[in-house]
Amino acid sequence: MGPALGMVLLYGFQHINSYLLLLYHAAISVVGAEMFQHDRRLGQWYLVALFLPLAAVQLAFPGPQSWRALCGFSFYIIFFSVRLRRLCAIYASRLAETRDLEASVQPDSLTGLFNRAAMQNPMDRELKGAADTGRRVALLFIDLDGFKATSDTCSHRTGDLFLCKIADRLNRFAGSGLRVARRGGDEFTLLVTDVKLTISRPALLAFAESVLAAVCVPGSIEGRMCAVTASIGVGMFHDDAPNAEHLIRAADRAMYEAKRTGKRRICAFGARQLLDLHAPRKSPARRTRAP
Known part of the structure; x- marks a missing residue:
């Protein structure tokens, strides 16, 4: 009875080991496939690192003993696969973040300027x-007036070259x-951090x-x-906006107001209203310039 029971248990134990090995191979196949998708070289090293120990165990424990060794080793490998x-x-995730960061900088x-994402940091x-210091920062939104018509009239290549000149x-x-x-298309932003320029609205106006x-000079x-003109919107940090997101919105809204009121002009976003920065100078000729 004893030898017969032992043979049955050994047979069952070997089959359990077979199932464990199948589970093990399935686990490393799934993990290996995922790693190949992210990094082919890393996936290759992963498979080599797992299959070589299995081969070493089979060589060190030939015959039925290899089943016991592989059984214990499989638990370790499965745990290692989950961690890996x-x-x-x-x-x-880090690789994707790095690629996004590289793309943003x-x-x-076309122009060689900072792109939209690179300006954010x-x-x-x-x-x-x-x-921290209490100083002001200003953001100018510059949108070219009539650039699309110029590009269509001349050629898209000429338009691109003129955009580079601007x-x-x-x-x-x-x-x-x-x-x-360059935010895209014919839109540009200019971040002004010089205290001397942003100390007051009149200084920023100048x-x-x-x-x-400079933008309106023909080329x-x-x-x-x-030749093109420009509509410029101005937003000021602390005065008009408490953070970057609101500062961008303020300058953008002021720029659209400059376009709405006649183009080729400058509008600043005020805490209570949109202000035409030409108004303090009382220059009707400037306010009524043709687009």
Whole structure:
């Protein structure tokens, strides 16, 4: 009875080991496939790291003893696979974040300026510093008037070249206290962090006027004269907005007000109303300029 029972138990034990090995192979196959999707080289090393120990166990324990060794080793491997799967998920998440960050810091492919995403981090950093020191920060939204018509009349290539010329003019204002970015299409932003420029609205008006004048200068592109104007909206941190999101909204709303009231002008977002920055100068000629 004893030997017969022992043979039955051994037979059942071997079959249990077989099921465990099948489970083990299924586990490493799933994890290995996921790792191959994220990183082919990492997936290859993963499979090598798991199959080599199995081969070593079978060589060290030939015959029926290998079943017992593989049984115990399978529990370790399955546990290791679960842990590695979690690490793989973390690795994939970090890799995606890194790629997004790399994409965000790439310059605009057409103009070479900061792109929309790359401007966000400097803006957040500047606003945090301004909140700590109590200084002002201004954001200018610059939207070109009539650029689409110019691009359609001449050619899209001419329009792109003229857009690069405008970007170069704006980039001349860049410095330690100024950052220029292209938000997309014919829209640009200019972050003003220089205390001397943002100490008051009149000082900011003078600076915005110089930006507008630079944009409105006609330029020759491949033998053709191109000209556009611009509508500029201004928002000020602390005065008009408590954070970056509200500052962007304030400048954007002011820019649309500049377009609505005649284009080729500058409007600032006030706490209670939208202010035409030309109004304090009482210059009707400027207020009625043709688009």
